[in-house]
Amino acid sequence: MIQLPELPFSSKDLEPFISEKTLSFHYGKHHKTYVDKLNGLIEKTEYASTSLENIIRHSDGAIFNNAAQVWNHTFYWNCLAKPSNQKPSTELQKAITRDFGSIEEFTNTFSNSAIGLFGSGWCWLVISKDHKLSIVNTQNAQTPLTTDHTALLTCDVWEHAYYLDTQNSRPEYLKNFWAIVNWAFVSEQYQKHLEQYGNT
Ligand SMILES: [Fe+2]
Incomplete structure (x- = not known):
């Protein structure tokens, strides 16, 4: 049985960049529906008592799509936080500057x-x-989890992520996104990667 994880912030924390209304639909309806559908699909199958990551790595079709969407959304929520002018860690800033030229060029x-x-x-x-x-x-539901790459940050660009707030304007949503990126989480993923694969 896969659980819908708690949100790492409260429902108004991302305002005005992501509204409480968007969050209530995106988390309470979309994310929850992926969890519920997945549980219905894996009941009495080989996937019923395995981890979400394992399901994603070994399934296809509707089971993969719902499982990957559960994982992608949980990762996305972890990438967001109440706006507080966060910045990447010094190590991650150096890596971003090395590979993209500057933080601004990266964003x-x-x-x-x-x-x-x-x-x-x-x-x-x-x-x-x-x-x-x-x-x-x-x-759609594709995820770096099934590749050789480790995810550090994601932005959900399904229309349900922004339509209630910025209607058809995905650029406006992206502008808002940078104000609420949880750089502490992203930097932590970078650190974990270095610990797993050795320092540069
Ligand atoms: Fe979404």
């Missing part, structure tokens, strides 16, 4: 990638085993 490239994604999906900052940072888009 611009990430935003352009997210805005340019056709249809529904996710934009990610990922890192390879040899510590190279890159920005990748995934369509």
